[in-house]
Amino acid sequence: MHTDQLIACPTCDVLNRDQDVKPRTVARCARCGTVLAAPKSGAMTRIAMLSLTALILLAAAAGFPFLELRAQGLSHQASVLDAVLAFSSGPMAPLSLATGLLIVLLPAARYCALIYTLAPMALGWHPAPHAATAYRWAERLKPWAMAEIFIIGVAVALVKVSGLARVGLGPAFWAFAALLVVTILTDNAICRLTVWKTLRARSAS
Amino acid sequence: MENSESPQRFLTAAAAGLAGCRACGTANPGGARACTCCGSPLAAADPASLQRVWAWLAAGLIAYVPANVYPMLRTTTFGRTSENTLIGGIAELFSHGSYGVALIVFFASIVIPVAKFLAIAYLAVSVRRPAALGSHGRLMLYEVVEFIGRWSMIDVFVVAILTALVQLDFAAAIAPGIAAVSFAMSVAFTMLAAQSFDPRLIWNAESENLNDHA
Numbered sequence: 572m573h574t575d576q577l578i579a580c581p582t583c584d585v586l587n588r589d590q591d592v593k594p595r596t597v598a599r600c601a602r603c604g605t606v607l608a609a610p611k612s613g614a615m616t617r618i619a620m621l622s623l624t625a626l627i628l629l630a631a632a633a634g635f636p637f638l639e640l641r642a643q644g645l646s647h648q649a650s651v652l653d654a655v656l657a658f659s660s661g662p663m664a665p666l667s668l669a670t671g672l673l674i675v676l677l678p679a680a681r682y683c684a685l686i687y688t689l690a691p692m693a694l695g696w697h698p699a700p701h702a703a704t705a706y707r708w709a710e711r712l713k714p715w716a717m718a719e720i721f722i723i724g725v726a727v728a729l730v731k732v733s734g735l736a737r738v739g740l741g742p743a744f745w746a747f748a749a750l751l752v753v754t755i756l757t758d759n760a761i762c763r764l765t766v767w768k769t770l771r772a773r774s775a776s
Numbered sequence: 777m778e779n780s781e782s783p784q785r786f787l788t789a790a791a792a793g794l795a796g797c798r799a800c801g802t803a804n805p806g807g808a809r810a811c812t813c814c815g816s817p818l819a820a821a822d823p824a825s826l827q828r829v830w831a832w833l834a835a836g837l838i839a840y841v842p843a844n845v846y847p848m849l850r851t852t853t854f855g856r857t858s859e860n861t862l863i864g865g866i867a868e869l870f871s872h873g874s875y876g877v878a879l880i881v882f883f884a885s886i887v888i889p890v891a892k893f894l895a896i897a898y899l900a901v902s903v904r905r906p907a908a909l910g911s912h913g914r915l916m917l918y919e920v921v922e923f924i925g926r927w928s929m930i931d932v933f934v935v936a937i938l939t940a941l942v943q944l945d946f947a948a949a950i951a952p953g954i955a956a957v958s959f960a961m962s963v964a965f966t967m968l969a970a971q972s973f974d975p976r977l978i979w980n981a982e983s984e985n986l987n988d989h990a
Contacts, residue, residue: 577803579789579796582915583979584821586787586794586803602786602979603915607801638937643947649940657939658952666957669964670936673929703814707799714926714967717933723880724933730877731869731934732942767800771813 578607578764589768609762615769616693621757622685625750629682629718632746633675638725642736651675651743678716678754684709685757689766698773706770710763719754722747788979790820798976821976828972829900836965837893839958847953848935851942859953862886862931884930889962892928895921896969903977914978921970928963932956 578587580600587607592598598608611617632651639648655675658666688706691699699705725747729738789796795804795818797811804812811818819825847859860868862885869878895917898907902914909917935956942950 574794574803574805577789577794578801579794579803581796581798581801582975584788584790584796584976585979586789586792586796603912638941640941640944642944645944645947647941647943649937649943653940654933654936657936658956663952663954663957666932666952666960669960670932674933707814707816710799714922714971717926717929720927720929721933723927724930725937727877727881727930728934728937728941730874731938734872735942735948736944738941763799764801767802767814771800771802 580605580607581764606762606764608765608768610765611760611762614760614762614765615689618757618760619686619690619693621753621760622682622689625753625757626679626682626686628746628750628753629675629679632718632743632750635743635746636741637743637747638729638741639739640732640736641739648741651747673715673717674721675718677712678718681709681712681716684712685761688770692769692773698770702770702774706766713758718747719751722751788976790976795820798974821974821980823903823977823980825972825974826900826903826977829896829969832965832969832972833893833896833900836962836969839962839965840889840893841958843955843959843962846955846958848931848955848959849938850951850953852949852951854947862955862959881931881934884928885959888924888928889966892921892925892966892970896966896973899973899978903980911978915975918970918973918975918978925963925967925970928966929960932960932963 576589578589579585580587580603582605583600583603585600585602587598587600590598592608592610594610594612596609597606599605600607635650636648637650637654639646651674655671656667658664658670684705687699688702688709691697691702725744732738789803792803793806795806795808796802797804797814797816797818799816800811800814802811802813804818808818810816844862846861848862848865849860851858851860866878866882866885869881899914899918899921901907902909907914935952938950939952942948
């Protein structure tokens with residue numbers, strides 16, 4: 572048997588035979604049960620569109636006013652950028668950079684890489700140059716893109732200040748809330764090994 | 777365990793003289809340094825890689841100490857400044873009656889980090905010693921740790937949002953404490969520890985133990 576017809580399970584290294592899997596069925600590793608293939612019809616189009624949506628929402632979330640605090644006749648508006656710059660003074664400046672990376676820049680980079688890799692495939696074209704590198708980075712960035720964790724942090728912060736003052740929610744808040752949903756939908760639609768298999772098949776032909 | 781009847785029927789890529797890619801599952805010819813499909817670096821499952829796990833874990837544990845000792849938030853209301861540590865913040869939420877949120881923060885900043893330290897240490901130790909938990913159980917533990925680890929970052933974001941939002945001059949102002957930095961580092965280091973752990977080692981230990989008994 573040629574090694575092209577084998578899949579080495581990414582989790583436990585067991586060799587599985589690479590079979591054709593019908594859409595909406597799942598192929599799992601015989602030993603550890605890791606999903607090896609979960610093709611869904613139109614998944615590439617869906618992931619590319621969801622990534623584009625997420626990118627637009629992220630731009631809106633970073634640009635529009637985020638939250639407004641009113642107490643004792645005083646009011647203060649904060650944008651996402653203010654939250655990023657919260658640590659910018661003094662010795663905590665590196666944390667500001669890290670926050671900016673985690674909640675805006677890395678998610679944006681990941682979605683750009685996903686669109687770059689998957690949009691040509693959704694249209695049935697050959698993969699773009701360096702598509703494999705771009706997709707590898709999209710996968711590596713996944714744990715560090717924390718936009719959806721940020722919105723839960725916002726919810727906790729809102730409860731903390733709700734006793735102290737009135738809080739108004741700006742458009743950016745709703746953009747982030749929608750981003751949470753879109754992120755979950757995107758991550759559910761992606762089957763890593765199916766994407767690699769499609770990339771490999773398309774670059775060869 | 778469903779796989780305990782005949783573990784020999786599983787052939788790993790390494791045992792077949794091939795190099796399996798952990799990113800895309802391609803079975804590369806043995807001795808290849810980079811995957812022919814995706815270009816990821818290839819490395820055989822090696823217990824020596826556990827040194828990296830232990831190093832990141834130790835760094836995470838060390839950073840977790842100042843995160844608990846030093847103040848996370850510095851609140852100034854009408855000229856009076858009070859400092860809140862991690863646990864102090866949770867106690868305050870609890871005394872305000874926000875039990876749900878207090879519980880979320882308690883889980884994100886105390887229970888999950890401590891459970892993560894223990895789980896990663898257990899996984900690393902069990903590669904070399906027979907473990908009470910079977911391979912499937914340990915794989916599940918590893919997947920839970922990988923999934924849940926990043927959610928501990930909530931606390932750092934809460935501090936960032938509060939600092940940005942509560943800036944009402946004299947009436948109320950919040951500034952971040954140095955513990956926010958060490959907490960963020962602790963979360964990042966434990967995430968790196970979990971990522972350095974090679975799940976293939978869970979299964980290698982199993983087949984070696986079986987060979988010993990045979």
